[in-house]
Amino acid sequence: MDDRPNSIDTALRRRAAQVIPGGLWGHLDAARLPAGYPQFFRSGEGCRLTDVDGHTVIDFMCSWGPIVLGHRHPAVEEAVARQAALGDAMNGPGEVLVELAEALVGLIPAADWCLLQKNGTDATTACVTIARAGTGRRKILAARGSYHGAAPWCSPSLVGVTAEDRAHILHYEYNDIASLENAVDRAEGDLAGILVAAFRHDLGRDQEMPTPAFARRLRELADAAGAALILDEVRAGFRLDLGGSWEALGVRPDLSAWSKAIANGHALAAVTGAERFREAASAIFTTGSFWCAAVPMAAALATLAVLQRCDGPAHMQAMGGRLRAGLEAGAARHGLVIRQSGPPQMPLVLLEGDADFARGNAFCAAALRAGAYFHPKHNMFLSCAHGPTEIDEALEAAEAGFAAAARL
Amino acid sequence: MDDRPNSIDTALRRRAAQVIPGGLWGHLDAARLPAGYPQFFRSGEGCRLTDVDGHTVIDFMCSWGPIVLGHRHPAVEEAVARQAALGDAMNGPGEVLVELAEALVGLIPAADWCLLQKNGTDATTACVTIARAGTGRRKILAARGSYHGAAPWCSPSLVGVTAEDRAHILHYEYNDIASLENAVDRAEGDLAGILVAAFRHDLGRDQEMPTPAFARRLRELADAAGAALILDEVRAGFRLDLGGSWEALGVRPDLSAWSKAIANGHALAAVTGAERFREAASAIFTTGSFWCAAVPMAAALATLAVLQRCDGPAHMQAMGGRLRAGLEAGAARHGLVIRQSGPPQMPLVLLEGDADFARGNAFCAAALRAGAYFHPKHNMFLSCAHGPTEIDEALEAAEAGFAAAARL
Incomplete structure (x- = not known):
């Protein structure tokens, strides 16, 4: 469970459950995500999103695709x-x-x-x-x-x-x-x-x-x-x-x-x-x-x-490649085997021997708390706002994720 | 035929025909309207629209419904x-x-x-x-x-x-x-x-x-x-x-x-x-x-x-009623019989004995030139931006429309 403050998100979910069937329709329903993921967001800027409780993360979903240049370009x-x-x-x-x-x-x-x-x-x-x-x-x-x-x-x-x-x-x-x-x-x-x-x-x-x-x-x-x-x-x-x-x-x-x-x-x-x-x-x-x-x-x-x-695809490919290499090395440091597939611009990261996604969920939940919004089973999205600094920052957050996954 | 300048609209239609099947999809295709109706618009403000050639009209279609408070409220x-x-x-x-x-x-x-x-x-x-x-x-x-x-x-x-x-x-x-x-x-x-x-x-x-x-x-x-x-x-x-x-x-x-x-x-x-x-x-x-x-x-x-x-429905009903009464009187002055149906907020005006819409088209084309954008066969839409002044101005434009229809 997440012990960060999330009272605003919790209150909004409670209100949403009254007036929206199931709390939210569709693919942005946070109930499909590991515990600790916010449902409601306050703002976005570049490759960063801030949820309603004020937590800012580096965003690797980009609104599930639409944000290709970064939020509010x-x-x-x-x-x-x-x-x-x-x-x-x-x-x-x-x-x-x-x-x-x-x-x-x-x-x-x-x-x-x-x-x-x-x-x-x-x-x-x-x-x-x-x-x-x-x-x-x-x-x-x-x-x-x-x-x-x-x-x-x-x-x-x-x-x-x-x-x-x-x-x-x-x-x-x-x-x-x-x-x-x-x-x-x-x-x-x-x-x-x-x-x-x-x-x-x-x-x-x-x-x-x-x-x-x-x-x-x-x-x-x-x-x-x-x-x-x-x-x-x-x-x-x-x-x-x-x-x-x-x-x-x-x-x-x-x-x-x-x-x-x-x-x-x-x-x-x-x-x-x-x-x-x-x-x-x-x-x-x-x-x-x-x-x-x-x-x-x-x-x-x-x-x-x-x-x-800016040749967006080439930039996103390079940054996706940097993320991929870093995740590969990070997983290895923790004795984990990960499978990364698809184009680097739209990466999917699965953990070996994780049929129930328990380790993937633990990885994501811990990485989120450390500042990177990954997805445990859906392909992710890079944007042109992801630069080397942001990728390296996200890789540090991933360290916390791998540590959590390795503990399972 | 319209003799007002419409060279920008014409040039845009020519370019559109190259890259859009039929020039435009759907209900906003001006080919379905009487001659003289513009296809492309530059701007909107309140209940007025300005086309790309600079002609401003009082708008009774409101983007076919969406504009309920007026353009750019x-x-x-x-x-x-x-x-x-x-x-x-x-x-x-x-x-x-x-x-x-x-x-x-x-x-x-x-x-x-x-x-x-x-x-x-x-x-x-x-x-x-x-x-x-x-x-x-x-x-x-x-x-x-x-x-x-x-x-x-x-x-x-x-x-x-x-x-x-x-x-x-x-x-x-x-x-x-x-x-x-x-x-x-x-x-x-x-x-x-x-x-x-x-x-x-x-x-x-x-x-x-x-x-x-x-x-x-x-x-x-x-x-x-x-x-x-x-x-x-x-x-x-x-x-x-x-x-x-x-x-x-x-x-x-x-x-x-x-x-x-x-x-x-x-x-x-x-x-x-x-x-x-x-x-x-x-x-x-x-x-x-x-x-x-x-x-x-x-x-x-x-x-x-x-x-x-502002009790929008009541306002639109009142302004739609004012338009209806004015059109009724205007038609009578020109010896025309019109049928107005539906709620005043969403009026439809049809001319009696006009199975092929020839008179309706003539009415609309002339009214457009005089400054009011009506539709000959689809229901129209009032907005909260239509006030008594704008309705009366549109009724003056309708005069030109009735005169043209009566000449047929």
Whole structure:
């Protein structure tokens, strides 16, 4: 148990439990985290977060992805203030829509056009609908355990979901070509699209980068069937490669879904696509009350500019590498074996022989008290605000974590 | 055709057509409006909007609903700036979440709890999922022509939608008790919920308030079946009655979906519900990357406070009444017969004998040039920023509109 003062957090949780079912919906529910993790935050600055009881930590979740430049990045917040002084939700978009759409199409080689939305789920759902509209077919292939959003067709839970919501979803195993081919066969000529995450980041299991053979085979199978290859960039987008996470693989999707990091925390999502699906994208019905709001678009434009200027992915890769090397050495000093997987920008750290996550939880809880906010089973996120000083400071906090884990 | 300068708008549309399928997605696409309507806006202030070519008009669409206090309302933007100076998307919500949830539950008699999201579609979809989770049944009844969002289960278009997406949706006619009873029968003991819009606001047809008998029968049928009565407040919410649009009818829903006006243009949606569905609401999987962001919650809290302080619904009703009376008189002066329907806060104006909307379009195009932004076939929206002066100014612009319509 945590013995630090947390009375404000505790009081807020008690009040929240009265008016919010279960205290909080969704992935930010602190009940899913080790004891001692705060639920409520007061403020953020750069790579640091301060909770309502005044504890400041170095943040390795970045709001679970959106914060790619650091909390309250000055260039982004300046662009936001400039646009907000003019207007946000008007009866049509601002000029900034065109600038942002041009920037995305210019930045992403696979993109000939884009649509904008609010949630990652909006983007993945639109991709599926566009693939069906463009092909006149129905089946969508998705990797088992890959997360594609919180809608009845893809939610990780079946509570309140009907069998029909999933009637045309077929599963394959990530990085498993035979299972992929088998799923294509099962689609029996009715294949609209193949959905694939930028890399394998299922909860609580080692991450895997896509093998080149798997990525190429996806492209071949989609082409052979005339189906859309849909890349889910919601989680990885703008951290691995600004042009698209699979650029280095040489495999380009027909449709991509983006969200999280696109506007450094401001609510925005996007679908980008190839010319071939432009007409289908214009034919589907997709809209939302706030989708033309200008402020988040201004935030996105500023975010992309900073990411390009400072080569954000390379910076996050270097800092993620520094964290990884330090954690490896720290674990060894305590006689622990850890498994670090996935791209350095989005690390996952699991402890060997820790099936119930007891050691991982102890590691995280102790590291948190020492000043670093890690996650025991979900991939973490670096931001451009993490520099060598902050990484080294976090590694000191990790020392306390390893010591606690080693005592178990 | 419009002979006013619109070269900036034209140039932006040309650029947009290159990078956005069809030039723009969704309901803010100006191609659906009469010639002369701008697509791109520079700024908004109070009830006035200025397009990119510098034309300022009195706005009767309010971003199609979200702007309930007027564009860039100082109290809302101050609250936004205050929260933004602390943090927005963090690893959990800010204290403002609890304050907002308590405010909603305090304001809305039918609400014992709430969830927050980003889109109206998020809210209606969550209501359906909660109703299914809470009842263990599948069928959802919805009125034909009522709009419940842009997702495969409810989108007004079938492009890219499969038959299975709608497998458990049954339709009835709004305000038609016999058709409602018939739909309940067709659900054959598998009824999870009955979805109903706060009033009938189908595109291009006279609006209808719910009859008391219809509303009561909905409640009785839901109770008899143990199903959820779901009120779609996305469009009407916070304009008719801050406690819920059906308070005056004495009929309370089990679940309500809110969005648009809740945060004066900032991206937010909410589900509120009765105790009976609290457990189901905590059991479903519903989340989004930006759903805990603190800034839009601060905007909502400020918006609700201003609406309460100034009795927003009463003000908008009075100003909508003033507009209605003025339009009635103006039309008569020009020998035109108009039909005005729906609540004064959300007026629809249709011209008699105008099946192809030619006169309505001429009315709107001319009124726009004279300084008032009306819509020829969709309900419009008043805001608290519309005062007597602005209404009278808009009525002068309407004069030009009626003259143009009468010439046809």
